[in-house]
Amino acid sequence: MTTTTTTVAKATYIKKPRSTEKAIIATDKNKYVFEVDKRANKDNLRQEITKTYKVTPTKINIINTPDKVVMRKGRPGKISGFKKAIVTLKKGDKIDVI
Numbered sequence: 001m002t003t004t005t006t007t008v009a010k011a012t013y014i015k016k017p018r019s020t021e022k023a024i025i026a027t028d029k030n031k032y033v034f035e036v037d038k039r040a041n042k043d044n045l046r047q048e049i050t051k052t053y054k055v056t057p058t059k060i061n062i063i064n065t066p067d068k069v070v071m072r073k074g075r076p077g078k079i080s081g082f083k084k085a086i087v088t089l090k091k092g093d094k095i096d097v098i
Contacts, residue, residue, distance in 0.1 A: 013040035013048055017097040018084060026086070032095050036062070036085045045085050053095050059088040 015035045017023075023033035036045060042060045049057050063086070068079040089095070 013037045013044045014052070014085075019097075030089050030091065030093070032087045032089065032097060034085050034087065036083050038083050040083065040085070045087070049087060055093040055095060056090040057087045058090050061086040061088075 013036050015037060018033040018035055020033075026033060034045075040062070042062060045060055045062075046057055049055065062083065064083050065081045067081040070077050070079055
């Protein structure tokens with residue numbers, strides 16, 4: 001009799017930190033911006049940030065950026081939208097993302 005073990009990959013909702021000029025300025029106010037999965041919600045993100053970065057988020061805002069229609073070489077095209085989260089941390093907490 002053989003037993004097989006299957007491993008189920010846990011979903012990671014945080015894709016990557018956003019390193020735009022506006023996001024870097026927000027780190028002075030203890031706010032960090034992440035690009036997140038479309039299925040992510042505030043509860044999932046709070047748990048994952050606490051576990052991954054060992055910090056306490058006090059507030060999480062989620063922004064769903066829609067697709068953009070653009071012209072490329074005279075033809076209509078599309079830039080895919082994304083979802084981002086702005087995470088405010090407890091005073092004194094810090095994330096080294098950059």
